[in-house]
Amino acid sequence: MARRRSLKTDACPMARALEIVGDQWSLLVIRDAFDGMKRFGEFQQSLGVAKNILSDRLKNLVQEGVLDLVPASDGSLYQEYVLTAKGKGLFPVVVGLRHWGEAHLYAKGERHSVLLERDSGKPVPKIDLRTRDGKPLDPDLTFVKKLPAKTATATTATKAGSR
Incomplete structure (x- = not known):
């Protein structure tokens, strides 16, 4: 298999961003983190991805400063993954992808999840x-x-x- 060229020094900000979050599993981990998931097992159950792939994506997201690995909030010996400020900055990207998917990837009336405002319960407006x-x-x-x-x-x- 051919080695992929690194985009870490590319002049295009989008290329550099894709170097970090450009595969489906990384973005789905970030999506799940926005949904409140914090533990490896939660991500694994939600995504159904192989543990080695999930481990690799989580490790990369921590190394890149998108997630932090912190002691569990319940005081147990586990660790949890939490979004950093850099990770939270991806929220408009996740919302934009969601809205694009809703607009272009579902037949009229086809069932899908919807992002809602916590306080009002109403759908998040389009970007x-x-x-x-x-x-x-x-x-x-x-x-x-x-x-x-x-x-x-x-x-x-x-x-x-x-x-």
Whole structure:
């Protein structure tokens, strides 16, 4: 089998992100963590994935700072996986994928799970991207600009409009 090229130093932020969360099991672990799962056994039961694969994905997510491995909240000798701030930052990605799936992967009336607001019990509204002046953001209204390494700071990247 051919070795996969690492994207850890790629100039594209999306490529770097996919290096960490770009396989189905990693994103499903993150989804389950958002749903409150914390223990290896919970993830394994939910996903039905082989233990070695789950172990590998959890280890990687911890190494990348998406999850932390902490002592169990019930005081037992177990450890739990909890989302870090970096991991919680993936929430819009998970919600966006969910909404895309709901819109494009189910027949009309087909049963599926729904993400609800905890307080109201109502469905989470669709993510609504807007331009700086409030217009709906369409792919035709964007472009990618690769900045030179010496000027690629958060401030100049924002001002340059790059992603």
